[in-house]
Amino acid sequence: MLLLVVVSVFLSVGHSDPAVGSSYVAGVYEHHVILNPDPIVPVNRSEALQHLKKNLDIYEEQAARAAKQGAQILVFPEDGLQGFNNFTRSAIYSYLETIPDPQQESWNPCTEPGRYKNTEVLQRLSCMARRYNLYLVANMGDLQPCPLQSPPSPICPPDGHWQFNTDVAFSSDGLLVARYHKYNLFYERAFDKPPQPEIITFDTPFAGKFGLIICFDILFHDPTIALVEKGVRQLIFPTAWMSKLPLLDSIQFQRAFSLGANVSLLAANIRYDPLNMSGSGIYTPFSATYHHAKTGEPEEGRLLVARVPVLDPLWVGQGVATESSSSSATDSGYFHQDSCIDPPPPSSVPPSYITFTSLMMNDPYTFILLNNTEDKLQVCNGTFCCHLQYRFLPQDGSKELYALGAFAGMHRHYALQVCAVVRCANLEASSCGKGVKEAESKMEFVLEGTFGTRYVYPSVLASSVVLEEPKSLQKTADGRVTMKHWNMTGGLVTACLYGRMYHLDHE
Numbered sequence: 001m002l003l004l005v006v007v008s009v010f011l012s013v014g015h016s017d018p019a020v021g022s023s024y025v026a027g028v029y030e031h032h033v034i035l036n037p038d039p040i041v042p043v044n045r046s047e048a049l050q051h052l053k054k055n056l057d058i059y060e061e062q063a064a065r066a067a068k069q070g071a072q073i074l075v076f077p078e079d080g081l082q083g084f085n086n087f088t089r090s091a092i093y094s095y096l097e098t099i100p101d102p103q104q105e106s107w108n109p110c111t112e113p114g115r116y117k118n119t120e121v122l123q124r125l126s127c128m129a130r131r132y133n134l135y136l137v138a139n140m141g142d143l144q145p146c147p148l149q150s151p152p153s154p155i156c157p158p159d160g161h162w163q164f165n166t167d168v169a170f171s172s173d174g175l176l177v178a179r180y181h182k183y184n185l186f187y188e189r190a191f192d193k194p195p196q197p198e199i200i201t202f203d204t205p206f207a208g209k210f211g212l213i214i215c216f217d218i219l220f221h222d223p224t225i226a227l228v229e230k231g232v233r234q235l236i237f238p239t240a241w242m243s244k245l246p247l248l249d250s251i252q253f254q255r256a257f258s259l260g261a262n263v264s265l266l267a268a269n270i271r272y273d274p275l276n277m278s279g280s281g282i283y284t285p286f287s288a289t290y291h292h293a294k295t296g297e298p299e300e301g302r303l304l305v306a307r308v309p310v311l312d313p314l315w316v317g318q319g320v321a322t323e324s325s326s327s328s329a330t331d332s333g334y335f336h337q338d339s340c341i342d343p344p345p346p347s348s349v350p351p352s353y354i355t356f357t358s359l360m361m362n363d364p365y366t367f368i369l370l371n372n373t374e375d376k377l378q379v380c381n382g383t384f385c386c387h388l389q390y391r392f393l394p395q396d397g398s399k400e401l402y403a404l405g406a407f408a409g410m411h412r413h414y415a416l417q418v419c420a421v422v423r424c425a426n427l428e429a430s431s432c433g434k435g436v437k438e439a440e441s442k443m444e445f446v447l448e449g450t451f452g453t454r455y456v457y458p459s460v461l462a463s464s465v466v467l468e469e470p471k472s473l474q475k476t477a478d479g480r481v482t483m484k485h486w487n488m489t490g491g492l493v494t495a496c497l498y499g500r501m502y503h504l505d506h507e
């Protein structure tokens with residue numbers, strides 16, 4: 001490890017990037033947004049500003065708190081200013097500001113407030129970044145004339161302008177340094193999809209480049225994987241994510257993405273219990289600092305601040321580490337070799353297992369029950385197969401049913417290959433795949449699949465939405481991914497290898 005660090009530092013000489021081995025302090029704020037009571041009725045600008053000010057005042061308090069804890073960058077969630085409650089196109093209009101393109105001009109809204117009209121929100125955010133001396137990322141609505149100058153687009157919305165769901169980033173002196181328009185909209189009738197995906201990054205003196213994505217974007221190639229493949233190792237992820245067990249709880253996928261893509265992720269979610277919106281965190285390939293609402297907790301905001309390492313900017317993301325044949329496996333990531341686990345012996349006589357199909361996340365998974373205290377199983381969906389070796393820890397009382405599921409196919413317009421061990425909702429096989437939050441059974445296991453993609457996102461979710469770090473992850477050049485885990489601290493809810501077959505997606 002020491003040798004590795006020395007080599008990396010040597011390679012960075014001559015670069016403006018911060019040295020490997022350095023670190024920075026990041027903050028994310030999970031915001032309990034004050035909603036507009038009626039997202040259908042258009043309001044005038046002064047009413048919109050009155051509403052926006054309530055949320056901006058909370059941002060201001062949190063920026064002050066984050067700065068006190070040393071934060072150098074602070075991220076606020078998607079829809080955190082105007083609210084997420086599905087505005088109509090006309091009802092959101094007064095909330096929008098025309099955000100100049102920071103690639104075309106340099107503008108500090110705080111020091112030069114007079115340059116553009118109707119930019120109160122941009123001014124307020126810029127002054128916040130300046131006052132608290134931190135990089136600040138927030139999400140707001142952008143109003144742009146149509147057709148856009150660059151790139152030119154033949155398609156204009158009928159009302160003659162674009163409305164974009166937008167991330168803005170400010171440097172610590174208030175300069176607007178980045179503007180990103182959300183590409184993968186999630187049924188948002190107020191906003192337009194930009195004609196092309198935008199690959200947007202900004203530079204910081206303390207950690208180099210950060211890439212910007214928004215919510216649903218995280219599941220798609222553009223812009224998310226395009227950023228990763230350009231070697232961007234730090235992604236900023238404002239979101240308004242409705243958690244959905246057993247595979248797409250907010251923090252479960254945040255953690256899985258950071259591990260699977262070998263990047264850091266600064267994730268800020270909305271807190272809103274009626275839609276199961278909660279779950280924010282600061283993730284690196286080595287660590288996770290996160291928050292997730294627990295049943296019965298007061299519905300309120302939450303600031304997270306953590307010191308995290310700067311990742312080697314020279315490492316260009318392949319999303320895969322080939323299995324090293326040498327014995328000098330490093331501890332530089334979670335995908336590494338290890339020999340600690342003592343896997344359960346395969347059963348001598350393979351029993352004849354019954355597979356069944358059950359819906360999970362609306363997709364037909366092929367399942368097989370974990371019918372013994374320990375066993376070795378395989379289940380396939382077509383030619384895609386998932387393997388599991390498991391051993392339940394002895395436990396009195398709790399009777400819980402588990403199943404191993406495999407799915408290879410389209411989920412809506414995007415293609416998946418998934419292996420998952422889930423706790424079923426009750427003792428009926430038909431309940432396997434339904435979401436449950438609690439579990440008591442602990443097991444050690446090896447979960448493995450051979451994927452047709454190098455983008456496989458691993459996760460282990462324990463009872464009451466607690467994340468566990470997989471004890472070991474390995475990938476081979478032919479796509480085999482192996483996750484080993486043992487010594488669980490809570491009951492197992494889901495263990496998952498979530499493969500994204502980006503190349504098979506439909507538009």
Ligand SMILES: *[C@@H]1O[C@H](CO)[C@@H](O)[C@H](O)[C@H]1NC(C)=O
Binds near residue numbers: 044045046047
């Ligand atoms: C905005 O709407 C409110 C409430 O309808 C009204 O009282 C106010 O005069 C309007 N302001 C402007 C500038 O039109």
Ligand SMILES: *[C@@H]1O[C@H](CO)[C@@H](O)[C@H](O)[C@H]1NC(C)=O
Binds near residue numbers: 186189
């Ligand atoms: C928003 O409203 C539209 C129209 O009623 C609906 O089609 C869409 O699904 C809604 N989106 C969400 C996220 O609820």
Ligand SMILES: *[C@@H]1O[C@H](CO)[C@@H](O)[C@H](O)[C@H]1NC(C)=O
Binds near residue numbers: 242274275435437
């Ligand atoms: C929220 O999650 C619970 C289970 O944890 C589920 O029963 C409920 O339907 C979810 N609500 C929504 C709006 O998805």
Ligand SMILES: *[C@@H]1O[C@H](CO)[C@@H](O)[C@H](O)[C@H]1NC(C)=O
Binds near residue numbers: 285312318
């Ligand atoms: C993750 O990135 C680090 C460099 O930051 C590299 O050493 C390691 O091999 C990568 N891990 C994987 C699984 O690609």
Ligand SMILES: *[C@@H]1O[C@H](CO)[C@@H](O)[C@H](O)[C@H]1NC(C)=O
Binds near residue numbers: 352353354369371
């Ligand atoms: C579970 O195991 C029992 C005996 O151990 C067997 O009778 C039963 O068929 C098995 N069920 C399934 C679904 O494999």
Ligand SMILES: *[C@@H]1O[C@H](CO)[C@@H](O)[C@H](O)[C@H]1NC(C)=O
Binds near residue numbers: 366381382384407
């Ligand atoms: C997976 O299973 C589903 C449902 O049983 C089936 O329709 C689909 O063809 C299978 N996928 C493959 C790749 O065979």
Ligand SMILES: *[C@@H]1O[C@H](CO)[C@@H](O)[C@H](O)[C@H]1NC(C)=O
Binds near residue numbers: 487
């Ligand atoms: C299991 O966890 C305990 C407590 O964290 C630790 O002391 C022990 O060494 C772990 N055992 C294994 C096999 O990793």
